[in-house]
Amino acid sequence: MQSLYEWDFRGRKEKMLSEVVEKNIGEFAAGVEDTTFIHDLVNGVIEHIIELDKIIEKAAPQWPLEQIAVVDRNVLRLGLYELLFGKREEVPPKVAINEAIELAKSFGGESSGKFINGVLGTVYREIGEPGKDDAPSAKEKQDKEQETNEQEEKQLEDNQL
Numbered sequence: 071m072q073s074l075y076e077w078d079f080r081g082r083k084e085k086m087l088s089e090v091v092e093k094n095i096g097e098f099a100a101g102v103e104d105t106t107f108i109h110d111l112v113n114g115v116i117e118h119i120i121e122l123d124k125i126i127e128k129a130a131p132q133w134p135l136e137q138i139a140v141v142d143r144n145v146l147r148l149g150l151y152e153l154l155f156g157k158r159e160e161v162p163p164k165v166a167i168n169e170a171i172e173l174a175k176s177f178g179g180e181s182s183g184k185f186i187n188g189v190l191g192t193v194y195r196e197i198g199e200p201g202k203d204d205a206p207s208a209k210e211k212q213d214k215e216q217e218t219n220e221q222e223e224k225q226l227e228d229n230q231l
Contacts, residue, residue, distance in 0.1 A: 074115060074144040115151045122147045125154075129192045130185075141178045142185060145170050149190050154197070163194055
């Protein structure tokens with residue numbers, strides 16, 4: 071988040087991004103040996119930034135992107151990236167949302183946590199939970215059970231004739 075914030079705050083110069091990331095890794099994650107996750111997140115956000123920004127604008131239409139605080143804007147980008155493009159088996163959607171809310175509470179303004187929760191919650195409800203659409207509804211289960219019972223009854227009748 072620090073790297074995206076700094077990059078965004080300094081005018082979004084792409085060639086500066088890798089320097090910012092390396093500086094922040096050295097400063098804030100000096101003991102971390104595998105920084106792949108950090109690079110994947112930052113690069114993923116940058117790769118999808120146009121899409122992510124459009125989603126933010128759609129989910130928070132009363133807040134033009136340039137009016138959203140730099141911290142909140144980048145927390146939203148990170149959270150949305152994890153929610154939409156991240157590896158769900160590593161970071162489930164609700165965990166991604168919660169992490170973004172905690173980042174906003176720690177680094178943003180007084181109402182940042184609520185704002186982030188509202189925007190990411192809206193997107194999450196819109197895209198749904200993975201696998202949820204594949205599972206049959208209670209009515210579908212009931213209809214299928216009734217159909218099976220009717221078929222069994224018909225078979226019994228046919229066998230008795």
